[in-house]
Amino acid sequence: MNTLEIKNLNVSIEGQSILKDFSLTIPKGEVHALMGPNGTGKSTLAKVMAGHEDYEVKSGGITLDGQNILGEEPDAIAHAGLFLAFQYPLEIPGVSIANFIRAARAARLPEGESINAVEFYKELYQKMDDLKMDRKFTARSLNDGFSGGEKKRCEILQMSMLNPAYCIMDETDSGLDIDALKTVSEGVNLMRGPDRGFLVITHYQRLLDYIVPDVVHVMFDGRIVHSGPAELAQELESKGYDWVKESFATTA
Amino acid sequence: MSNSKIQDEAISVDTEKGNFSYPEDYAYDAGVGLSEDTIRYISDVKKEDEWVRDFRLRALEIFNKKDMPTNWATKDLENIHFDKIRYYLSKGQQPSRTWDEVPDDVKETFERLGIPEQERKFLAGVEAQFDSEAAYSRMKEDLEKEGVIFVGSSEGLEKYPEIFRPYFGKVIPSTDNKFAALNSATFSGGSFIYIPKGVKLKQPLQAYFRINAENFGQFERTLIIADEDSEITYMEGCTAPKFETATLHSAVVELVALKNAKIQYITVQNWSSNVFNLVTKRGMADEGAEVKWIDCNIGSRLTMKYPGVVLKGRGARGEVLSIALANNGQHQDTGAKMIHLADDTTSNIISKSISIGEGRSTYRGQVHMPKHLKNCKNNTECDALLINTNSRTDTYPAITTRGQNNTVQHEASVSKVSAEQIFYMMQRGLSEGEAMSLAVNGFVNELLKAFPMEYSVELKRLIDMEMEGSVG
Numbered sequence: 001m002n003t004l005e006i007k008n009l010n011v012s013i014e015g016q017s018i019l020k021d022f023s024l025t026i027p028k029g030e031v032h033a034l035m036g037p038n039g040t041g042k043s044t045l046a047k048v049m050a051g052h053e054d055y056e057v058k059s060g061g062i063t064l065d066g067q068n069i070l071g072e073e074p075d076a077i078a079h080a081g082l083f084l085a086f087q088y089p090l091e092i093p094g095v096s097i098a099n100f101i102r103a104a105r106a107a108r109l110p111e112g113e114s115i116n117a118v119e120f121y122k123e124l125y126q127k128m129d130d131l132k133m134d135r136k137f138t139a140r141s142l143n144d145g146f147s148g149g150e151k152k153r154c155e156i157l158q159m160s161m162l163n164p165a166y167c168i169m170d171e172t173d174s175g176l177d178i179d180a181l182k183t184v185s186e187g188v189n190l191m192r193g194p195d196r197g198f199l200v201i202t203h204y205q206r207l208l209d210y211i212v213p214d215v216v217h218v219m220f221d222g223r224i225v226h227s228g229p230a231e232l233a234q235e236l237e238s239k240g241y242d243w244v245k246e247s248f249a250t251t252a
Numbered sequence: 253m254s255n256s257k258i259q260d261e262a263i264s265v266d267t268e269k270g271n272f273s274y275p276e277d278y279a280y281d282a283g284v285g286l287s288e289d290t291i292r293y294i295s296d297v298k299k300e301d302e303w304v305r306d307f308r309l310r311a312l313e314i315f316n317k318k319d320m321p322t323n324w325a326t327k328d329l330e331n332i333h334f335d336k337i338r339y340y341l342s343k344g345q346q347p348s349r350t351w352d353e354v355p356d357d358v359k360e361t362f363e364r365l366g367i368p369e370q371e372r373k374f375l376a377g378v379e380a381q382f383d384s385e386a387a388y389s390r391m392k393e394d395l396e397k398e399g400v401i402f403v404g405s406s407e408g409l410e411k412y413p414e415i416f417r418p419y420f421g422k423v424i425p426s427t428d429n430k431f432a433a434l435n436s437a438t439f440s441g442g443s444f445i446y447i448p449k450g451v452k453l454k455q456p457l458q459a460y461f462r463i464n465a466e467n468f469g470q471f472e473r474t475l476i477i478a479d480e481d482s483e484i485t486y487m488e489g490c491t492a493p494k495f496e497t498a499t500l501h502s503a504v505v506e507l508v509a510l511k512n513a514k515i516q517y518i519t520v521q522n523w524s525s526n527v528f529n530l531v532t533k534r535g536m537a538d539e540g541a542e543v544k545w546i547d548c549n550i551g552s553r554l555t556m557k558y559p560g561v562v563l564k565g566r567g568a569r570g571e572v573l574s575i576a577l578a579n580n581g582q583h584q585d586t587g588a589k590m591i592h593l594a595d596d597t598t599s600n601i602i603s604k605s606i607s608i609g610e611g612r613s614t615y616r617g618q619v620h621m622p623k624h625l626k627n628c629k630n631n632t633e634c635d636a637l638l639i640n641t642n643s644r645t646d647t648y649p650a651i652t653t654r655g656q657n658n659t660v661q662h663e664a665s666v667s668k669v670s671a672e673q674i675f676y677m678m679q680r681g682l683s684e685g686e687a688m689s690l691a692v693n694g695f696v697n698e699l700l701k702a703f704p705m706e707y708s709v710e711l712k713r714l715i716d717m718e719m720e721g722s723v724g
């Protein structure tokens with residue numbers, strides 16, 4: 001029951017089938033990496049999980065700890081415990097990071113309860129320090145004019161402030177230099193624990209040197225074609241995605 | 253029907269004050285429609301001087317002669333049927349409106365705004381008017397010590413003609429536009445204020461109690477005169493969205509800032525969506541004086557409002573900061589006018605409009621700066637935010653002539669809240685309404701910083717409520 005479970009998911013967009021009978025189970029306490037070439041459907045999977053309405057779900061199911069989330073509104077899915085760190089975070093002009101996170105927190109509180117501002121800022125500053133973010137950032141408009149790396153740090157800051165049960169990270173490593181990659185990975189590693197599951201989507205193996213996964217899945221043409229231990233990432237890195245295509249295209 | 257109730261209350265208020273005695277046998281007499289008799293009737297009831305009556309009658313003539321401004325404004329104006337409106341209902345029974353009769357959506361608004369029971373009663377019926385009179389008297393006492401006059405329009409014209417008459421209808425003559433003429437013919441209620449020389453009011457004057465106590469009518473008339481070196485901030489509609497079930501609201505607000513005086517006039521209005529809100533607001537600024545309009549319009553079916561400043565004296569300053577929010581089925585046609593008539597005058601216009609769903613906003617600006625003037629400056633910024641693809645926005649800035657030594661700066665922008673932005677915010681746990689609300693707050697955030705604190709808080713709450721209501 002303590003799992004994120006995706007069962008035989010078939011998804012298409014504009015008549016084009018993207019996810020094909022996709023299945024994946026992530027128990028709490030584990031970090032799963034999902035690797036695959038561009039255009040294979042990784043982001044589609046992440047957005048469908050988060051409740052994006054543009055995608056047409058033909059069949060299948062997604063449950064969080066046994067509770068169905070497929071077809072639910074994005075905010076309901078967020079409240080159920082799923083967080084998506086976006087591949088391309090959106091800019092929200094005029095809304096400060098602090099106010100945004102605070103509003104997101106407040107949305108999780110029962111009616112009538114409010115946030116203790118002092119404690120909130122204490123925690124926010126602590127987590128910004130962990131991610132080596134300048135405290136001045138709290139007053140900046142969310143992602144507005146941020147560099148790629150700043151946006152990604154800001155995603156992880158939100159993730160750690162919102163305390164999700166399942167974290168989906170879509171190419172968090174892209175746009176990060178090596179120092180930033182290390183800091184962000186440390187931030188993520190701090191969040192690892194028995195009560196939380198991770199799906200780390202990445203194109204490159206590099207990130208997985210710092211966030212060492214329990215399982216690596218290789219995705220190709222809308223489904224997982226191969227799974228293995230952390231070392232699979234290195235194998236994939238050295239052999240390249242062509243190896244995936246050659247080995248698994250036929251079974252696809 | 254609802255109009256008639258409103259007028260009932262207006263009459264019973266005045267009755268209590270002893271302004272006139274209500275002739276029982278005239279019940280139903282004024283009826284619908286607008287004629288000389290209607291005007292004479294209103295004037296009789298108010299026991300007005302001959303000159304006021306003549307002013308009204310002349311305004312009626314002008315009103316009748318003027319065409320609807322449908323050549324430049326929306327055709328929706330044609331849906332106002334002047335002959336079906338009750339301008340003054342002469343039925344002197346106890347008002348029957350109770351809290352139970354208030355429409356559900358308005359009730360909900362009050363509940364959520366946390367308007368106290370007592371104020372709700374006041375808005376809902378006659379008994380509470382007593383409460384508001386008391387509040388008004390307290391305010392009046394403090395101000396009287398400073399020599400401030402703060403009265404209703406009838407009282408102002410009757411008791412202080414030497415002060416108000418010279419400026420009444422001068423900043424906005426009846427000929428200004430059809431609705432200014434209509435107001436000039438039928439006005440009732442509103443505030444007449446005089447601030448003596450050198451008196452700087454620390455506390456803003458609030459219109460909330462006064463307007464509601466004295467004017468349930470739709471044609472309130474306000475005139476504020478700030479004598480030399482005086483300062484006043486006037487606020488209307490602060491603690492509550494304005495309760496208004498009438499179909500036509502047409503106010504005239506005239507401000508007169510004499511040498512080195514400062515007037516700040518703040519409006520946050522939240523109309524129900526059946527109201528035509530056609531308001532003329534203009535200030536006159538003498539040498540070194542400043543007139544600043546802060547104008548926030550939420551709701552209504554159609555709002556047409558272009559607060560203006562006539563910069564008459566050297567070094568005068570004018571400012572209009574406005575926010576308009578047009579939800580489904582609403583049209584906010586707003587803007588600003590700056591008429592530079594002296595050297596060294598400066599004006600600033602910042603307009604932010606938000607259109608949601610089928611909502612529509614229009615910005616109309618007019619900056620008039622004759623060539624012979626020197627050292628005049630205008631800055632105009634108008635930004636539009638569109639939430640979902642059906643909404644539309646139009647910008648009509650008009651800048652007429654400028655001299656060599658004058659500078660005019662104009663910036664406009666249109667931005668959208670995309671479905672992806674909403675998805676992003678909802679992924680963080682915000683509801684759709686909360687997400688839109690946050691985006692709107694972000695859009696007006698910079699401008700809100702220029703507002704008095706309690707107004708930005710109030711406005712944020714109104715925006716939150718409006719956005720929540722805009723999603724199913």
Ligand SMILES: Nc1ncnc2c1ncn2[C@@H]1O[C@H](COP(=O)(O)OP(=O)(O)O)[C@@H](O)[C@H]1O
Nearest residue numbers: 013014018037038039040041042043044045054
């Ligand atoms: N909104 C969309 N509209 C049309 N096609 C889309 C959309 N989103 C994704 N696709 C298509 O779906 C496929 C998978 O894309 P995506 O899930 O982004 O892959 P990945 O994240 O693995 O690179 C691609 O062919 C892409 O062009």
Ligand SMILES: [Mg+2]
Nearest residue numbers: 042043087171
């Ligand atoms: Mg992707």
